[in-house]
Amino acid sequence: PKTVAMxxxxxxxxxxxxxxxAANPEWASVNLLVVICQACAGHHRALGTNVSKVRSMKLDNNVWTEPLMQVSG
Incomplete structure (x- = not known):
C-alpha cells in the first residue's frame, strides 16, 4: 500500500x-498543511516551530498518518 506521504x-x-x-518539493509544514521545497523549508524553520512545523516528506514517516489526511482532506 502507498504511504500517506506518497x-x-x-x-x-x-x-x-x-x-x-519550485518543482518536486520534499518538505512540508504539518501545521500549515503546505508542501515546500528545501530552500523554503529553511525559511520556515527560521520562523520557529510556533509558526511552522517543518518535516521531511521522505524521512519523517511517523508524521504522515491517516488522521493528518483527515485534517487536510
Missing part, C-alpha cells in the same frame, strides 16, 4: 512548492 506528493496540487513554486 499520496500527498501524488496530488497534482503538491507538485510544486506552496511558497515559491
Amino acid at each position: 499520496r500527498i506528493l501524488e496530488n497534482p496540487c503538491n507538485k510544486v512548492c506552496g511558497d515559491c513554486n
Whole structure:
C-alpha cells in the first residue's frame, strides 16, 4: 500500500512548492498543511516551530498518518 506521504506528493496540487513554486518539493509544514521545497523549508524553520512545523516528506514517516489526511482532506 502507498504511504500517506506518497499520496500527498501524488496530488497534482503538491507538485510544486506552496511558497515559491519550485518543482518536486520534499518538505512540508504539518501545521500549515503546505508542501515546500528545501530552500523554503529553511525559511520556515527560521520562523520557529510556533509558526511552522517543518518535516521531511521522505524521512519523517511517523508524521504522515491517516488522521493528518483527515485534517487536510
